[in-house]
Structure formats: C-alpha cells, structure tokens
Amino acid sequence: MVDLSTKYLGLTLKNPIIAGSSPLTTSLDSLKKCEDAGIGAVVLKSIFEEQIENDSDLKVTENEAYLTHSDAYEFVKNASMDREIDAYLTLLEDAKKSLDIPVIASINCRKNGAWIEYANRFVTCGADAIELNHYIVAADREVDGTAIEKEYLSLVKAARKQTKAPLSLKMGSSFSSLSNLLWKLDELSIDGVVLFNRFFSPDINIETMKMAPAAMLSSEEEYAQSLRWTALMSAELHYDICASRGIHDGKTVIKQLLAGAKSVQVCSVLLKEGLASVSKMTSELEAWMDRHEYAHIVDFNGKLAQERIADPSSWERSQYIKSILGAQKS
Structure with missing residues (x-):
C-alpha cells in the first residue's frame, strides 16, 4: 500500500492535492464535501481587500443622509468592513472545528497595509497557514520592474514580521527575472510559494461593445509554465513550491511532484468535472507509484x-x- 502523504508549509497532508480558493471553499458545507472527496487541504475563498473596501464605501453612500457627524463616516465604513471580516473568521473557526484536514486562510492584498494585521486574527481563529495573494498590473510606464518586485518583497516582509504561522505567496509569472525574485523571497523566511495564480482577465463582448470577463477556468495545457519553473527552482530554495494552474488529472500531479512540487492546487477541474475528480487523481497517483515501486512521495519528489x-x-x-515539428509528426 503506497503512502500519499506529504509535507507542505510544515503541515502534514494525507495527499498532495489542495483545493485552491474558489466557490467550492466559500461555505462550510462545500468545505466538508471537499474533505469527503479526499482533498488533502483547503484554501478558504480569498478575502479581497478591494471588494470589502468597495462594499463599505457603498454602505456609506447608502447612509450618507445620516452621516452629519464627522465620526459617523468612519463608524459606518469600519462597521461594514468588520462585518465582512467577522463572517470570514466565523467560517474559519467553523471549518477548523469540523474538518480534519489543514485549513489555509487566503488574503488578497492590494497594498502593504492594515490587511497584513489580520493574519494573526486568522491564526488565532485556527488557520493552519496564511496564503497571500498579490497582483500588480504594471501599466504605469513610470514604474520600473524593480519597484514592482520591491512591493512584493515589502508585502511578504511585513506579513512575516506580523505572524510566525506558515506563510505562502500565490503569485504570477510576469517578472523580468522570476528566479531572482524567488531567491529574494527565500531570504525573507517565507514557507512557500504557489506557482502560478490565474488572475482575472478582461475581454470584449463584440455585440454590446462592452468589457466582459474572459474565461476564468484553466485548460489542461496550462500546466507547462508552472512545471518548468518548479523544476528550475525547487532544488535551489529552502521553502516549498505548490504547483497550480492547468492541473486536471493524476498524470499532471505526478509530473509536478517529479519536478519538485510538494503539493498542487486544483480549482478548474473541480468546477468542471466535480469533486469525483479528486479520487481519480489520487487513484492514478497510487497506481503509478505502485507500478514504479515507490512507497512514499518523498522517494521520487x-x-x-x-x-x-x-x-x-x-x-x-x-x-x-x-x-511544432514534433507535434506535427505525432
């Protein structure tokens, strides 16, 4: 009997498959279904700084007629934000009470600021680890690549100072020297990175001639980029790599583990094919390990x-x- 357990961020997972932040990790009922399906760990749906700020501003606008006192504005705005945070903390506490698998809290940060301070509140409520999400569209031509990278490093440095809990960064790949940035993150004592995030992309509806969101689910071909960078960096870094994007079957899980990933995050396949896809992936991993006579993941990781x-x-x-020529011949 092969052993699928692995270590990620210092946490023991029964298998390397993690349910990434998605609609499937936004309620206690769906989190329980993820665990029942055999998932090794869950990342709660990200709490978005920008969305909560927008919601609180809307609440202020709705009550503008009553905000005659200067303190009332801050009271209404902060109360609205606190309700959002409290709802997330409640989900986190309930998940930790109900699940036996690791629960990772996710913070989507726009900038280095007050949101980093919530990390300890999440840990106090039971989060096994904190996953930071950060993305900058480098559209300002006055801002060079070094400044962008410094913002990422500053965010991680502030978070690391705030909490001693396992800390990871889910990031994109659009950097002039990704290997250099990953190496600098190592110096900040981060515990892991997730390669790579799938960000919102805009599209155009040609009939209405208005902006529309592009397709958000990944395809099976998208794993190649994370596979390459995992293989390039996994043996050089002290922290763990979790591979993400385009992981739709057990074969791709095996590839990422061979490249050096300690775990993988899945999302699109769960939304496309349902939670039954988890057992298909673990069964394929088990069969491959048995066929190659590997008893533990560490034997080939x-x-x-x-x-x-x-x-x-x-x-x-x-x-x-x-x-291209190889593809044509096949």
Missing part, C-alpha cells in the same frame, strides 16, 4: 528537478520550431 538530471539545460530551452 524532485527526482527530475534541474539540478538532479543529466542535462539540466533541458528545462531552460525554448525550442519553438522543434516543438
């Missing part, structure tokens, strides 16, 4: 990381023409 293969440069090649 990172086996194909860049530093551990005969031709390390193969993970860095970008042979576009060769890939």
